[in-house]
Amino acid sequence: MSEQQNKKSSANSKEAPTYRLNAQWSGLWKVFAVLAALGLAGAAAGYSSNPTRFAYSWLFGFLVAVTIAIGAMMWVLIQYLTSAGWSVTVRRTAEFFGSGTVVFLALVVPVILTMNTTFAGWLHVGAHHEGGAEAPHAAVIMGESSMLAQVEHTDSAHPAPSQAMPAVADHAAPAPAGHGAVLGHAAHATVREDPEELLEQEIMSRKTWWLNKNFFIARSVFYVLVWFGLGSWLLRRSILQDTSKDVKLTAGTASMAPVATIFLAFTLTGGAFDWIMSLEPSWYSTIFGVNFFASSFVAIHAVLILTLMSMRSSGMLVKEVTVEHFHDLGKMQFGFLVFWAYISFSQFMLIWYAGIPEETTWYHRRWDVGPWAPVGLALVGLHFVVPFFLIISRNFKRKLGWLKLGAGIILTMHVVEIYWFVMPNLPKQDDFAFSWIDAACLLGAVGAYLAVVFRNMASHSLIPVGDPRLSRALKFQNA
Amino acid sequence: MAADPKKTEASEHHAPAKPRPAGPIIIGPKELPAPPKAVAARKRTSLLLAEYSTPAKCLHAAEKLRDAGYKNFDAHTPFPVHGMDAAMGLPDSPLGYLVLCGGLTGVSIGVLMIWWMNGVDYPIIIGGKPGFTLPASVPIMFELTILLSAFAAVFGMFHLNRLPRHHHPIFESDRFRAASDDKFFVSVEAEDPKFDLKKTRVLLEATHADAIEAVEETVAGESPKEETH
Numbered sequence: 001m002s003e004q005q006n007k008k009s010s011a012n013s014k015e016a017p018t019y020r021l022n023a024q025w026s027g028l029w030k031v032f033a034v035l036a037a038l039g040l041a042g043a044a045a046g047y048s049s050n051p052t053r054f055a056y057s058w059l060f061g062f063l064v065a066v067t068i069a070i071g072a073m074m075w076v077l078i079q080y081l082t083s084a085g086w087s088v089t090v091r092r093t094a095e096f097f098g099s100g101t102v103v104f105l106a107l108v109v110p111v112i113l114t115m116n117t118t119f120a121g122w123l124h125v126g127a128h129h130e131g132g133a134e135a136p137h138a139a140v141i142m143g144e145s146s147m148l149a150q151v152e153h154t155d156s157a158h159p160a161p162s163q164a165m166p167a168v169a170d171h172a173a174p175a176p177a178g179h180g181a182v183l184g185h186a187a188h189a190t191v192r193e194d195p196e197e198l199l200e201q202e203i204m205s206r207k208t209w210w211l212n213k214n215f216f217i218a219r220s221v222f223y224v225l226v227w228f229g230l231g232s233w234l235l236r237r238s239i240l241q242d243t244s245k246d247v248k249l250t251a252g253t254a255s256m257a258p259v260a261t262i263f264l265a266f267t268l269t270g271g272a273f274d275w276i277m278s279l280e281p282s283w284y285s286t287i288f289g290v291n292f293f294a295s296s297f298v299a300i301h302a303v304l305i306l307t308l309m310s311m312r313s314s315g316m317l318v319k320e321v322t323v324e325h326f327h328d329l330g331k332m333q334f335g336f337l338v339f340w341a342y343i344s345f346s347q348f349m350l351i352w353y354a355g356i357p358e359e360t361t362w363y364h365r366r367w368d369v370g371p372w373a374p375v376g377l378a379l380v381g382l383h384f385v386v387p388f389f390l391i392i393s394r395n396f397k398r399k400l401g402w403l404k405l406g407a408g409i410i411l412t413m414h415v416v417e418i419y420w421f422v423m424p425n426l427p428k429q430d431d432f433a434f435s436w437i438d439a440a441c442l443l444g445a446v447g448a449y450l451a452v453v454f455r456n457m458a459s460h461s462l463i464p465v466g467d468p469r470l471s472r473a474l475k476f477q478n479a
Numbered sequence: 480m481a482a483d484p485k486k487t488e489a490s491e492h493h494a495p496a497k498p499r500p501a502g503p504i505i506i507g508p509k510e511l512p513a514p515p516k517a518v519a520a521r522k523r524t525s526l527l528l529a530e531y532s533t534p535a536k537c538l539h540a541a542e543k544l545r546d547a548g549y550k551n552f553d554a555h556t557p558f559p560v561h562g563m564d565a566a567m568g569l570p571d572s573p574l575g576y577l578v579l580c581g582g583l584t585g586v587s588i589g590v591l592m593i594w595w596m597n598g599v600d601y602p603i604i605i606g607g608k609p610g611f612t613l614p615a616s617v618p619i620m621f622e623l624t625i626l627l628s629a630f631a632a633v634f635g636m637f638h639l640n641r642l643p644r645h646h647h648p649i650f651e652s653d654r655f656r657a658a659s660d661d662k663f664f665v666s667v668e669a670e671d672p673k674f675d676l677k678k679t680r681v682l683l684e685a686t687h688a689d690a691i692e693a694v695e696e697t698v699a700g701e702s703p704k705e706e707t708h
């Protein structure tokens with residue numbers, strides 16, 4: 001224990017608060033490391049038994065960890081952007097969760113290595129271009145009546161945009177998905193192939209400048225490098241201040257925060273586009289990055305609330321993080337929960353109302369195919385309606401049991417949401433069922449991430465003792 | 480907000496530079512005849528006002544009044560003082576429930592309206608969608624929820640703060656103008672069942688008030704005395 005802390009604590013209270021993890025918690029990172037090892041072993045077994053499943057399951061587990069880390073970094077940056085005083089005692093916990101980004105340098109590797117499976121939908125479009133025209137699948141699809149069959153074809157290799165196919169867009173544009181009109185329209189058109197298939201090819205040929213193998217790998221590496229740099233930088237600056245008490249560190253971080261926020265916003269949008277949207281490469285949704293951010297940001301509030309409450313119940317930060325801080329965390333969580341619902345619903349409603357094929361595929365796959373319709377409804381009910389009423393009231397936000405219940409539901413549903421983002425794109429949805437490979441990958445990725453987070457937590461002070469606004473946070477009260 | 484509902488009145492009130500003359504305010508030429516004796520003015524103590532120089536003293540005074548069983552008293556401070564609600568013994572504001580009722584009314588009206596208009600009364604098929612569907616109704620439901628919640632919040636606040644109210648006897652005190660500047664006040668209304676001019680003054684004196692003032696208001700009296708004091 002450093003001298004400054006002892007000095008400070010003796011001034012503050014009689015029993016010296018240590019601001020360190022207690023013995024019970026300081027070994028927790030080893031537990032997570034063991035769980036991660038078990039999960040990774042399971043994931044490896046999953047890879048050898050079902051490599052396709054592993055590819056999707058790993059993406060799911062990886063994204064759960066990524067969203068929490070992104071949310072944490074954004075949370076810390078917003079505290080600097082707003083010069084927040086109330087949150088100083090909470091901020092270090094968020095910084096720990098942001099510092100876990102270092103593991104993504106390793107966790108992203110399987111995502112890149114399995115891209116032939118997960119991102120086959122666009123990966124071979126460019127190659128086909130070079131190899132010349134191939135026989136399109138259109139003839140096969142024409143014979144089938146269900147939309148399902150057409151959509152599922154996108155999972156296997158995409159047909160090539162044939163060079164012998166001029167003016168594709170003119171003929172194929174306005175066909176509503178799943179309607180009888182599709183076939184009628186096709187019959188009128190002079191083109192032999194299925195119009196939706198042609199549309200998809202046309203769309204894909206326009207997207208190859210972004211969706212190609214080398215650029216994708218470069219971007220994936222770039223994202224995790226940016227997040228690694230940002231997460232480590234935020235924690236390091238804050239820890240330097242623990243001993244130096246230098247106000248310039250706060251000012252310096254605050255002055256860099258706008259730039260860092262822009263970088264984080266662009267990289268998280270890119271991550272959402274590349275790792276989730278490109279599972280459905282012909283899909284358009286300009287708001288999906290915001291949706292992904294909203295998800296992450298709601299999740300980090302749930303993570304912070306649950307972590308800090310657990311810490312308090314084992315005797316740490318009891319006086320430093322009070323009901324006032326939880327009240328504010330609850331307010332932020334509530335606000336961004338509504339934001340998440342607003343964004344998610346806006347995306348859904350516009351796509352539903354317009355009903356144009358290149359947009360409806362996403363929801364078609366998550367409503368008409370496999371077991372996903374109840375999952376989508378569960379997201380509406382349990383990711384929004386139930387927690388909305390649980391934490392809407394000031395009294396409920398200040399009754400920690402209610403807030404904890406709300407945060408627990410939100411975090412669980414966040415994991416379900418990421419599952420719902422990724423898994424409907426797994427081929428052969430008719431007999432879809434939860435697999436132990438999903439659980440192993442989730443455990444492996446999130447366990448590895450948490451092991452680093454709790455390792456950092458064990459070796460540093462739990463609150464930024466050198467922060468100039470610390471006293472404001474300690475005295476903070478909601479008016 | 481709940482701590483001092485009259486604060487907004489205080490900050491909006493522009494008291495005249497000079498102390499007001501006692502008796503009825505006469506607007507217009509001074510030569511006008513005095514009002515008839517039947518409505519002649521008389522003075523009545525309407526509240527006791529105690530002035531403090533720090534928020535802490537004001538907070539302790541509120542606690543003392545609360546503990547002594549006073550209900551009809553208020554604190555007036557230039558800025559929100561943390562802990563004042565508890566010090567005054569104020570219950571939680573019921574405003575949240577009013578807003579909840581407003582919001583639920585809004586969401587119900589929204590869905591009923593769209594169901595009736597688009598589903599029953601005049602269905603128009605647009606884009607192949609059924610007349611009434613939930614997704615298309617959600618924006619209306621949302622907007623009406625927000626609108627009626629906001630109405631409930633604003634007008635509920637007015638009602639709970641007994642607004643609009645154009646005057647309060649506390650503005651008879653010149654001292655009180657500092658409530659929106661640098662002084663902290665506690666006022667005890669004469670209507671409080673425990674109010675007693677002597678006992679309440681003694682209680683307030685024990686709170687280390689910088690000054691205590693019995694604020695009088697001018698009322699139309701049945702038994703006129705002299706016109707002026």
